[in-house]
Structure formats: C-alpha cells, structure tokens
Amino acid sequence: MARTALPGRLTWQVTRVVEVTRETSSAKTILLDAPEWAGHRAGQHVDVRLTAEDGYQAQRSYSIASAPEDDHLALTVEEIDDGEVSPYLTEELRAGDDLELRGPIGGWFVWEGTEVGPLLLFAGGSGVVPLRAMLRHRAATSNRTPARLVYSARSLDDVIYRDELERVAHGAEIRLALTRSWPEGWTGHRGRVDDALLDDVTWPPSEAPAIYICGPTGFVEAISREMVARGHDPGRVRTERFGPTTG
Amino acid sequence: MEDFVVDGNALAGALQQRMGRDVTGERGTCGHCGRASVIAELAVYPKAPSPVARCPHCGDVVMVVTEIRGTVTVNLDQFAM
Numbered sequence A: 001m002a003r004t005a006l007p008g009r010l011t012w013q014v015t016r017v018v019e020v021t022r023e024t025s026s027a028k029t030i031l032l033d034a035p036e037w038a039g040h041r042a043g044q045h046v047d048v049r050l051t052a053e054d055g056y057q058a059q060r061s062y063s064i065a066s067a068p069e070d071d072h073l074a075l076t077v078e079e080i081d082d083g084e085v086s087p088y089l090t091e092e093l094r095a096g097d098d099l100e101l102r103g104p105i106g107g108w109f110v111w112e113g114t115e116v117g118p119l120l121l122f123a124g125g126s127g128v129v130p131l132r133a134m135l136r137h138r139a140a141t142s143n144r145t146p147a148r149l150v151y152s153a154r155s156l157d158d159v160i161y162r163d164e165l166e167r168v169a170h171g172a173e174i175r176l177a178l179t180r181s182w183p184e185g186w187t188g189h190r191g192r193v194d195d196a197l198l199d200d201v202t203w204p205p206s207e208a209p210a211i212y213i214c215g216p217t218g219f220v221e222a223i224s225r226e227m228v229a230r231g232h233d234p235g236r237v238r239t240e241r242f243g244p245t246t247g
Numbered sequence B: 001m002e003d004f005v006v007d008g009n010a011l012a013g014a015l016q017q018r019m020g021r022d023v024t025g026e027r028g029t030c031g032h033c034g035r036a037s038v039i040a041e042l043a044v045y046p047k048a049p050s051p052v053a054r055c056p057h058c059g060d061v062v063m064v065v066t067e068i069r070g071t072v073t074v075n076l077d078q079f080a081m
Helices: A086-092 A124-140 A161-173 A195-201 A215-231 B009-021
Strands: A012-020 A027-033 A045-051 A057-061 A073-078 A098-107 A119-124 A149-153 A173-178 A210-216 A237-244 B004-007 B027-028 B034-040 B042-044 B052-054 B061-068 B073-075
Touching: A027 A086, A027 A098, A045 A073, A045 B009, A057 A073, A057 A124, A057 B009, A073 A086, A073 A124, A098 B009, A119 A124, A119 A215, A124 A149, A124 A161, A124 A215, A124 A237, A124 B004, A149 A161, A149 B034, A161 A173, A173 A195, A195 A215, A210 A215, A215 A237, B004 B009, B009 B042, B009 B061, B009 B073
Parallel strands: A119 A149, A119 A210, A149 A173, A210 A237
Antiparallel strands: A012 A027, A012 A098, A027 A073, A045 A057, A045 A098, A237 B004, B004 B042, B027 B034, B042 B052, B052 B061, B061 B073
8 A cells, every 4th residue: 555655754665585694593684685775873773564464463673783884784683482573583584585664763772973982882682783783883984983892691602793793893892791601711701791890891981981781671771770870971871671571 | 471571762663653753862751750751761561452661760651652554643641741
C-alpha cells in the first residue's frame, strides 16, 4: 500500500540480505543491501518488521553495527527469548532474503565525532553493537579523539567482533572484562567491571569525556550511577538498556 | 515468564512516526511521582499487545504506544512533556 511520505516520518523499506556471519554461539551479523538508505549516525537504530503469511506483524528495534562510511548497512543480532523476532533473524534469515526495516532512528545515543572530549565506551554483552559503529566511524573519519572501550562478556567465546577488536581495535584502547571464565594466563580483567577498572579507564571530569554505556539494565545502571558519582555531567552520560528484568 | 525490558531508545521509531521528529532526548515529568526523565531513559516493556513505558524512578506506567498498520497512537496522559 503506497503512502505519502510526511516530513520527518519514516517509511518502511525493503533491504536485501547480502551475508549472514556468525559472531558467537548466539549472535550473528547481517549485512544488508539498502538502496533507499539515506545514511545514519553512529549509535542509531532501525526498526525491523517481520510479516507472517497470515499478515501478523512483529517489530523490534536493533542497533546499527556499521559505520555511516561502511559499504553495507549491518545489524548484529543476539538471539534472545523475545519470542518473535530475533530467533528468525539469527536462525532463518539467509543471503538473498528480503528484510523490511525503517530508519535511521534515535538521536540520543549517538556519537558524531564533533563532541568535545575523549570517547569512553562501556559495553555489556551485545551492548557492544552501537559502540562498534562509533569506533568504526571514528576510524573511518580519522578522528584523533582518544577512545576506550570497556567490554564486559561472560567468556572470550562470547566476545562479539573479537577478531576485529583484538587485531584492528580501530585505534582505540580495548579492555575486555570476562565475568565467568577466562583462558589460562588471561591478563585482562577478571570478573565484573569494578572500581579498580573504572579508576584505570575513566578520564577525570575535567577532561569532559563523552560517556556511552550500553548493555543489560543492571550493568548500565551500576556504571552510569558510578560515573555521575565521580562527578561526570549526567548530560554526557548516555545510556541504552536491554535485557531480562531481575525483579 | 521473565519479562524482557529495554529503554526509551527502542520507542524512537514509533514516536518519530507520531511526532515527526526524534524526541528520545527530550524530558518529561512522571504524572505519578513528579520526577523528570529523558524519554531514552524510560523503562520499556516491548512485548505485545503494545509497548509500555514506565517511569525509571517509581515504575508506574507513563506511556503506551500502539502502532497498527502504520498508524501510531501514543497515550501520554501520565507523562508531561
């Protein structure tokens, strides 16, 4: 059904899956050919809509994993128990399939490279996805702002973009915190992100870091509270949460 | 069954359809407890029938978003923007 596009409104567009690659046992990256895509800012989302044969529709919001400069729009999806959308994206979707989406969406959790101050990123699990877009954008634009990513994952096998982060790192300092298991001789952080690690990675408020925290709700709440307690301007602590409720 | 919760960033698409601009960085006041939040920080329960946003301070419902065949309705009775 054709609709007239109103100013500021989004329209659904059909993209074509170019490639689906496995990142971890539960996460896959989907590369898309999106001819109508008008570009995005690092950290933004898309809404993905699935339509069943009987017309039933389900939609969910996913972070964009690619930089604006990348050749293809990329989504990284972790299969979660949300019932409807992510199992299809991670298990059923194949190269050549169509995928309907709208975007880019959101202006809050966005880093454009024009912000003053170093870039301090905290990821819990698949919360690394929009932060990876920021690191790729920073590298693609030769932005010299110092950047650090603290990435908390259960084990090394659960680290999404592990190769890319270990080998390329996009000129950023990457600090992995493994919470449940680690290889023998692991020299990175063991256990949850704690005060000692935060002391080590956090620039002082006087340097006005731009802080982005994305991950499960408890992870995000704990770190954002701590950042504000350390004197960082709450307006520069940007957060994005997902995950099962605990209480 | 365990609930899956996200935050107001996930409502950006539906809200943009309704308002014609991104509002996730805007503040509002909870009609239950009177405390202010940025929309991006509301606790959002995205499952059917409609996404519901709750105040991150008191947990009461402040926003219900319904999207049916491209038409978005936002109930904002308890969130003063």
